[in-house]
Amino acid sequence: MAEGNKVTLHGAWPSPYYHRVKMALKVKGIAYEYVEEDLMNKSPTLLKHNPVHKKIPVLVHNGKPICESLVILEYIDETWKDGPKLLPQDPYKRAQIRFWVNFLHEQVFEALYSIIKTDGETQEKALQGLHEKLQVLEEGLKKFFPDCSKPVVSENVGMLEIVVTSILGNYKAQQDVLGLKVIDSEKTPLVFSWVAALVDLPAVKETLPPYEQYVPFLNFMRQTFLKPPTA
């Protein structure tokens, strides 16, 4: 690591986008200062560093801000070249990873979020939608990443593993709060066993919020969304 490398991360503890960067920094062994942002009262520093979106996470490296979780992950991989690689070297494999990261980020995340925000028939439909997306992921994993069958170890935690655990890593808490199967081990056995193995790795376990902290937060978020709008 270079001398005079100052790294600050602005985040918010429940945010899956923040978890991605936290995990990447941990995997790479990068020391940093953490700033917890109150999303109802964002710091002037955050607003200065991310004037376009005004969102977390923001990584600040030697005074220069980088925004958007996936952009930050690629920046980290290109800047700290020692330690595990978050993306492979081969351009075709990189394109595959970026494709599936995009799919998770845009489609799976939205589908999961829909289940949390809804109930009744709407939720049932949303759950079906999520399972369909996970089935697409299952097929993709079989075709493009036959290596998924290899043991899941810390050295193999890259961008894809970071993104999938940031979205699906809290599945146990989500299942307990919502009373339904987020990942169905019968419909998507590969996705299920992969995520279940990943969440046991220290890098993942130490990054995601503990179950006892996350459950009340999820309950609160759900109640907020399900509250009827005030007249």
Next chain:
Amino acid sequence: MTEVKLHGTWASPFSFRVVWALKLKGIPYDYVEEDIPYNKSKLLLQHNPVHKKIPVLVHGGKPICESMIIVEYIDETWPSNPLLPSDPYERAQARFWINYANDKGAAIWRLFRSRGDEQEKFIEECLEMLRIVEEQALGDKKFFGGDEIGIVDIAFGDIAHWLGVIEETVGVKLLGANEFPRLHAWTNTFKEAPVIRQNLPDRHDMLVLFKGIRARWFGYSSSSGRSD
């Protein structure tokens, strides 16, 4: 030489992002015009089973999908005339604006698909997007990439050539030379670059196509979708 094949459509800005990347680097390729959405080729569906969309680049029989992922793949596989800067921080800035183009930049298409009261919301969204793109992404530079066309210019290509057609079809003026002098100037500079100028869909043909699409959706004889 390993074969390069592009599945695209003649009027799609996403298809052209890949065309520009290939042309800027002088990469020879075969082109397959797809009949979207009614008659997609078996090969397209095989190569992009997840999204079933164009563009798809096939290199040595292996498919790559999603336009900007394809462009990055091209940049990494054929490194001459680089489209991304070499410095990691500048690369992060470029990637930020690629994301912005894909997400907020798509406001022009949300406008194209809307009508009536809904349009006002999308007009506001477009104007806000254009303002941010001009002030924060472009600034006083000749191109988003600096002195040369770069990956961000390619990402914002639809603003240069497709937005004008959307404006005419919908019946609104968004990117005025007075309101957005720098961005407006960029649309001309970008389209005058030889590689881009030689690789743009015919404007009149696009106008006919877009008007026809809106007439089919909204069933108006005047396809602007606004009640007069």
